[in-house]
Amino acid sequence: MSTRQPGAARGGKLRAPLLFAAMAALLLIEAFTTGWNGALGIVNMGLISAILALGVNMQWGYAGLFNTGVVGFIALGGLGPVLVSMKPTPGAFSAGGWGILLAFAIALVTIAAAVWLNRHLKRMKGLAILAVLIAGFFLYRAIFDPAVAAIQAINPASAGYLGGLGLPTLLSWPVGALLAAGAAWVVGKTALGLRSDYLAVATLGIGEIIVAVLKNEEWLDRGVLNVTGIPRSWPVPYEVDLQADPGFLERVAAFGLDPVTTSTITVKLLYGALFAAVLLVLIWALQLALNSPWGRMMRAIRDNEVAAEAMGKNVTGRHLQIFILGCAVIGLAGAMMISLDGQMTPSSYNPLRYTFLIWVMVIVGGSGNNWGSVLGGMLIWFVWIKAEVWGPQIMHVVTATLADGPLKQHLVDSAPHMRLVMMGLILLLVLRFSPRGLLPEK
Amino acid sequence: MDILNALVAILNYVVVPATAYGAQLALGALGVTLIYGILRFSNFAHGDTMAFGTAITILVTWALQAAGLSFGPLPTALVALPFGIAATALLVLGTDRIVYAYYRKVRAAPVVLTMVSVGVMFVMNGLTRVLIGVDEIKFTDGARFLISAQEFKKATGLAEPLAIRTTQAITVITAAIVVAALFWFLAKTRAGKSMRAFSDNEDLALLSGINPNRVVAMTWIIAAALATIAGTLYGLDKSFKAFNYFQLLLPVFAAAIVGGLGNPLGAIAGGFIIAYSEVAVTYAWKKVAIYLIPGYQSDNLLQLLSTEYKFAVSFTILIIVLLFKPTGLFKGKSV
Numbered sequence: 001m002s003t004r005q006p007g008a009a010r011g012g013k014l015r016a017p018l019l020f021a022a023m024a025a026l027l028l029i030e031a032f033t034t035g036w037n038g039a040l041g042i043v044n045m046g047l048i049s050a051i052l053a054l055g056v057n058m059q060w061g062y063a064g065l066f067n068t069g070v071v072g073f074i075a076l077g078g079l080g081p082v083l084v085s086m087k088p089t090p091g092a093f094s095a096g097g098w099g100i101l102l103a104f105a106i107a108l109v110t111i112a113a114a115v116w117l118n119r120h121l122k123r124m125k126g127l128a129i130l131a132v133l134i135a136g137f138f139l140y141r142a143i144f145d146p147a148v149a150a151i152q153a154i155n156p157a158s159a160g161y162l163g164g165l166g167l168p169t170l171l172s173w174p175v176g177a178l179l180a181a182g183a184a185w186v187v188g189k190t191a192l193g194l195r196s197d198y199l200a201v202a203t204l205g206i207g208e209i210i211v212a213v214l215k216n217e218e219w220l221d222r223g224v225l226n227v228t229g230i231p232r233s234w235p236v237p238y239e240v241d242l243q244a245d246p247g248f249l250e251r252v253a254a255f256g257l258d259p260v261t262t263s264t265i266t267v268k269l270l271y272g273a274l275f276a277a278v279l280l281v282l283i284w285a286l287q288l289a290l291n292s293p294w295g296r297m298m299r300a301i302r303d304n305e306v307a308a309e310a311m312g313k314n315v316t317g318r319h320l321q322i323f324i325l326g327c328a329v330i331g332l333a334g335a336m337m338i339s340l341d342g343q344m345t346p347s348s349y350n351p352l353r354y355t356f357l358i359w360v361m362v363i364v365g366g367s368g369n370n371w372g373s374v375l376g377g378m379l380i381w382f383v384w385i386k387a388e389v390w391g392p393q394i395m396h397v398v399t400a401t402l403a404d405g406p407l408k409q410h411l412v413d414s415a416p417h418m419r420l421v422m423m424g425l426i427l428l429l430v431l432r433f434s435p436r437g438l439l440p441e442k
Numbered sequence: 443m444d445i446l447n448a449l450v451a452i453l454n455y456v457v458v459p460a461t462a463y464g465a466q467l468a469l470g471a472l473g474v475t476l477i478y479g480i481l482r483f484s485n486f487a488h489g490d491t492m493a494f495g496t497a498i499t500i501l502v503t504w505a506l507q508a509a510g511l512s513f514g515p516l517p518t519a520l521v522a523l524p525f526g527i528a529a530t531a532l533l534v535l536g537t538d539r540i541v542y543a544y545y546r547k548v549r550a551a552p553v554v555l556t557m558v559s560v561g562v563m564f565v566m567n568g569l570t571r572v573l574i575g576v577d578e579i580k581f582t583d584g585a586r587f588l589i590s591a592q593e594f595k596k597a598t599g600l601a602e603p604l605a606i607r608t609t610q611a612i613t614v615i616t617a618a619i620v621v622a623a624l625f626w627f628l629a630k631t632r633a634g635k636s637m638r639a640f641s642d643n644e645d646l647a648l649l650s651g652i653n654p655n656r657v658v659a660m661t662w663i664i665a666a667a668l669a670t671i672a673g674t675l676y677g678l679d680k681s682f683k684a685f686n687y688f689q690l691l692l693p694v695f696a697a698a699i700v701g702g703l704g705n706p707l708g709a710i711a712g713g714f715i716i717a718y719s720e721v722a723v724t725y726a727w728k729k730v731a732i733y734l735i736p737g738y739q740s741d742n743l744l745q746l747l748s749t750e751y752k753f754a755v756s757f758t759i760l761i762i763v764l765l766f767k768p769t770g771l772f773k774g775k776s777v
Binding site for chain 2: 064066068137190191194196197199200201202204205206208209212213215216350351353358359360363411413414415417418419420421422423424425427428430432435
């Protein structure tokens with residue numbers, strides 16, 4: 001985009017390794033000052049953030065698509081573990097499962113009929129489409145509502161939803177990616193090809209809607225009641241099982257370590273290794289794609305759509321492709337996050353945290369550069385977590401000279417919100433003084 | 443009688459709230475559309491500008507109330523409104539000087555400016571939270587009702603009540619005054635004409651000797667005033683909560699785009715279209731059906747969508763308009 005400026009970044013070939021070393025040093029300092037447990041927690045979410053940033057970078061850095069609905073695709077990815085790895089609720093499917101499937105089939109047929117009418121009818125088109133849509137909607141609701149009521153009536157305190165398939169959690173990650181990709185196809189099919197600002201507003205809407213669906217459709221994911229106890233993915237064990245495992249206790253005792261702390265650190269290390277493996281595979285695939293003719297074509301389209309179109313490239317088609325792929329990566333990370341947390345809390349999906357913070361990661365890291373996104377993801381996540389601690393500390397220093405009173409109390413209490421201001425300032429400073437980010441695109 | 447009752451029910455539950463909401467959206471969309479028309483980018487910070495202006499207005503309102511001042515039957519917030527507008531105008535002018543001016547100078551692409559506005563959004567969001575916190579705040583005072591439900595029932599003898607809250611009436615009247623003033627300003631004054639000229643053709647306007655800095659500054663001041671008024675009216679009508687204002691971004695943008703971005707008249711029409719659709723789709727029509735259809739009995743609420751899905755309404759209208767009429771219902775710009 002036009003933020004691109006000529007001239008190479010300082011540091012040349014050593015720039016990326018040096019910056020990554022600095023990031024590692026920051027994390028090591030964190031580990032030695034506040035403990036390995038906290039530091040590894042930051043690393044794990046940092047790795048997930050890096051994958052999220054990779055997904056957004058594909059859309060923005062490769063293709064210049066402004067997706068402001070990231071939060072929705074993360075949430076949809078998180079539905080993967082719920083649908084795949086939770087135990088099915090006994091009797092729920094026979095009570096209302098078929099009704100819901102039938103209702104969805106009716107919805108699909110209705111939409112298909114409306115599209116067909118739109119293409120083939122000449123006179124009275126608007127009226128006919130409206131009539132079909134309204135009839136379809138009422139039929140859908142007539143079948144859907146009783147099915148939902150039947151499902152939600154089953155043991156509402158602890159279940160009240162369909163439940164999952166009871167399959168391994170690892171399998172749910174690609175399912176999360178598929179769910180996000182499916183939604184992206186629907187959105188992209190309608191909204192791509194519009195101007196960039198319109199796409200931004202349209203995706204903002206779809207993000208809100210997906211989160212609203214997850215909050216309210218209790219038959220699907222219990223809504224605001226949350227799904228808890230989502231099983232961990234292979235090969236990560238539970239801390240209590242580790243602490244009861246004689247082999248583990250023996251090894252811990254041999255090193256003279258505390259079994260409780262060691263078990264939590266072991267779990268986090270295993271998750272970290274798993275996430276890092278996923279990240280590396282993704283980066284490898286993305287670097288291959290970016291350096292292939294396909295990657296060159298994507299950059300050509302991004303830099304000059306008109307010229308690329310004149311060369312016979314299908315711009316809208318390529319945009320749709322990259323939009324779906326990017327959303328799939330975002331969904332994958334969303335699913336990983338849910339299996340790390342072990343619970344699905346739809347009300348926690350806040351667009352500032354899950355859309356715009358990811359954007360800060362991509363811009364700070366360097367849009368168009370995959371390693372930049374990884375660095376940005378880790379760094380900004382680190383700053384975001386630490387800012388919650390730094391805010392009050394800074395505020396205490398600032399207000400040290402103030403007399404104790406309601407004003408001082410108010411300022412100290414609201415200090416955690418300073419991290420939003422901090423993120424905004426970081427984004428503005430990077431856009432102004434270093435628009436190509438920490439690791440610029442080559 | 444039943445038909446009258448049905449009509450009153452529709453008035454009470456659909457027309458009155460939707461008109462107030464539509465006026466608030468229209469004012470918000472006017473700000474978005476002005477910035478788009480003259481500064482040529484989608485300002486994602488507009489929701490948080492509304493929140494900031496409202497927060498200042500609330501703080502001044504509290505100060506006035508603490509000093510024992512009030513505005514009779516009208517809410518004290520109306521007295522505090524000019525202070526809120528002034529503070530917000532200063533904030534956005536400062537933001538323009540420090541942040542946006544540079545990108546105009548280097549003639550950055552609109553999408554870069556939109557990205558920059560995301561940074562501004564974060565800062566303003568944080569500032570508002572530090573200023574006033576994240577809790578829900580009700581700050582309306584004065585008389586609660588213009589027409590209360592009991593009075594209306596007694597006066598007309600109908601079974602259905604019609605209540606018009608003072609805040610709803612104030613919203614519509616204020617919005618009408620503001621819109622009239624804005625259109626008079628744009629159509630009749632020299633400054634307003636220079637703004638329209640700048641919006642139509644920047645280069646030609648510059649050649650005619652129009653000072654771009656003045657046009658930009660005026661645009662920001664007007665946008666700040668519109669945002670603060672819209673935010674305060676929304677807060678008086680419902681309540682103030684920082685996050686809700688951020689979420690208003692979607693219906694406000696939908697209103698501006700549906701009407702045609704850059705077209706002030708379109709923004710107003712868009713605001714009312716979005717508001718009426720949202721309220722009509724999320725209203726439970728059962729009561730009206732019972733009045734209108736003799737012998738109608740059903741457990742069905744006749745509610746098309748639950749209120750949680752009101753965003754889906756703005757979104758659907760937005761998509762339909764964009765698919766079939768990409769420049770909006772009234773002719774907008776396409777940059």
